Amino acid sequence: MSFDLDQFLPYRLSVAAAQVSRRFAALYGAEAGLTVPEWRVLAHLHKSEPVSVRDITVRVNLEKSIVSRAASRLEQEGLVRKSGHESDRRLIALALTRKGRDLMRRLGPIAQDFQTQLTAELGPDAEGLQRALTRLIARDTPPK
Amino acid sequence: MSFDLDQFLPYRLSVAAAQVSRRFAALYGAEAGLTVPEWRVLAHLHKSEPVSVRDITVRVNLEKSIVSRAASRLEQEGLVRKSGHESDRRLIALALTRKGRDLMRRLGPIAQDFQTQLTAELGPDAEGLQRALTRLIARDTPPK
DNA sequence: ACATATTCGTTGCATAAGCAACGATTGTCA
DNA sequence: TGACAATCGTTGCTTATGCAACGAATATGT
Numbered sequence: 001m002s003f004d005l006d007q008f009l010p011y012r013l014s015v016a017a018a019q020v021s022r023r024f025a026a027l028y029g030a031e032a033g034l035t036v037p038e039w040r041v042l043a044h045l046h047k048s049e050p051v052s053v054r055d056i057t058v059r060v061n062l063e064k065s066i067v068s069r070a071a072s073r074l075e076q077e078g079l080v081r082k083s084g085h086e087s088d089r090r091l092i093a094l095a096l097t098r099k100g101r102d103l104m105r106r107l108g109p110i111a112q113d114f115q116t117q118l119t120a121e122l123g124p125d126a127e128g129l130q131r132a133l134t135r136l137i138a139r140d141t142p143p144k
Numbered sequence: 145m146s147f148d149l150d151q152f153l154p155y156r157l158s159v160a161a162a163q164v165s166r167r168f169a170a171l172y173g174a175e176a177g178l179t180v181p182e183w184r185v186l187a188h189l190h191k192s193e194p195v196s197v198r199d200i201t202v203r204v205n206l207e208k209s210i211v212s213r214a215a216s217r218l219e220q221e222g223l224v225r226k227s228g229h230e231s232d233r234r235l236i237a238l239a240l241t242r243k244g245r246d247l248m249r250r251l252g253p254i255a256q257d258f259q260t261q262l263t264a265e266l267g268p269d270a271e272g273l274q275r276a277l278t279r280l281i282a283r284d285t286p287p288k
Numbered sequence: 289a290c291a292t293a294t295t296c297g298t299t300g301c302a303t304a305a306g307c308a309a310c311g312a313t314t315g316t317c318a
Numbered sequence: 319t320g321a322c323a324a325t326c327g328t329t330g331c332t333t334a335t336g337c338a339a340c341g342a343a344t345a346t347g348t
Contacts, residue, residue, distance in 0.1 A: 002190060002191045002252070003187060003190060003191065003248075003252040003255055003256065004191060005184065005187040005188055005191070005204060007259075008187075008255060008259060009164065009259055009262050009263075009273075009274075010161070010164045010165050010168045010258075011184065011187075011204075012274070012277045012278075012281065013157070013160060013161040013164055013165075013277065014161045014165060014180070015205045015281050016157060016161070016277045016280040016281050017154070017157040017158045017160070017161040018205070019280055019281060020153065020154045020157055020280060021154055021157075021158060024154045035333095035334080036158070037334090037335095040149065040155070043147060043149040043152075043155075044149055046146060046147060047146045047147065047148060047149070052296080052297090053296075053297060053298095054295080054296060054297080060149060060155075061159045061162070063335080063336065063337085064296080064297070064298090065297090065298075065299080065335085065336075065337080066334085066335070066336085067297090068297055068298060068299090069298090069299095069334090071297095072298090088295095088296085088343080088344070089296095089342085089343060089344085090295065090296040090297075090342070090343045090344065091295095091296065091297085091343095092296080092297065104147075108146070108147040111147055111152060112147060114154075115151075115152060115153055118153050118280075119153075121279060121280075122276050122279055122280075124272075125272045125273075125275045125276040125279070126276065127272070128268075128269045128271070128272020128273060128275075128276065129153075129269075129272060129273055129276035129277075130153075130156070131269045131272075132266050132269040132270065132272065132273035133156045133157065133160045133273075134156075135265060135266055135269070136160040136163055136164060136262075136265075136266075137156065137159050137160050137163060179303095179304080181304090181305095196326080196327090197326075197327060197328095198325080198326060198327080207305080207306065207307085208326080208327070208328090209305085209306075209307080209327085209328075209329080210304085210305070210306085211327090212327055212328060212329090213304090213305095213328090213329095215327095216328090232313080232314070232325095232326085233312085233313060233314085233326095234312070234313045234314065234325065234326040234327075235313095235325095235326065235327085236326080236327065
């Protein structure tokens with residue numbers, strides 16, 4: 001009996017994740033053309049700022065070079081402001097600009113609605129999915 | 145109340161998928177240095193061959209250019225053979241070589257074992273996860 | 289205090305992904 | 319049959335990713 005890719009969990013997870021990401025990107029694409037890293041940085045800043053690049057890499061599971069470049073792009077678009085940390089001059093303090101906050105005020109509800117819709121689609125399996133994801137993420141070795 | 149990325153399903157799915165992929169790559173990395181597309185192509189060929197590039201793009205959720213390049217690399221490494229389709233000369237028939245079949249004979253059990261281990265880790269939530277993934281994948285708009 | 293190690297953010301470089309365009313072939317339909 | 323459209327696989331090009339290396343700043347240990 002031969003191995004069946006269609007039943008293989010890593011494959012299924014990857015396809016599902018890509019699929020869900022595409023759907024979500026289509027939703028916020030109307031409001032702003034963001035990459036996934038850019039979205040994650042904004043979302044994290046929205047709930048806690050100011051914060052360093054390093055903090056973000058740890059909290060949103062992105063490599064530091066990716067966060068660095070995403071932050072630069074966001075700064076260039078006027079969504080994020082970079083300033084020096086007071087006591088530790090190695091650190092950079094990232095914060096949302098007024099424009100960035102406005103954008104997140106529109107994107108937040110979109111994300112919430114999408115989450116609600118997904119949960120509805122999944123019905124009774126939504127909880128099991130969340131628990132399973134928690135377990136998988138828990139043993140995280142973050143990307144460098 | 146502010147949006148929380150840590151509870152956002154697209155984010156959680158993406159992190160979990162990346163995490164599981166890394167773990168699996170570490171396992172088969174000892175046997176062969178394959179990229180994800182290469183692994184998927186081999187896995188699909190293992191269960192049905194010969195098959196065209198187009199077939200693979202549809203069945204393993206990869207864009208055709210990615211499959212094309214993966215197939216070329218695999219051919220160069222002697223794992224896959226390309227030959228012309230008999231009646232339709234636009235098509236290419238991909239098949240495993242002896243070496244490719246041998247590799248998959250080693251990789252198949254590794255994948256199975258990993259699946260078993262994951263299922264064990266997830267315990268009672270494994271089923272809910274699989275059902276949820278099935279639902280998410282079902283409404284698939286494949287990548288091009 | 290001083291040499292050394294470590295951390296932070298950026299950048300360079302090699303590889304991968306995503307999309308459009310292309311030549312070659314086959315399908316469609318008037 | 320013959321023009322036109324559609325499909326297949328490859329390739330070019332732009333952008334994204336992942337890793338290593340770097341300069342600057344701070345921590346550490348003797």
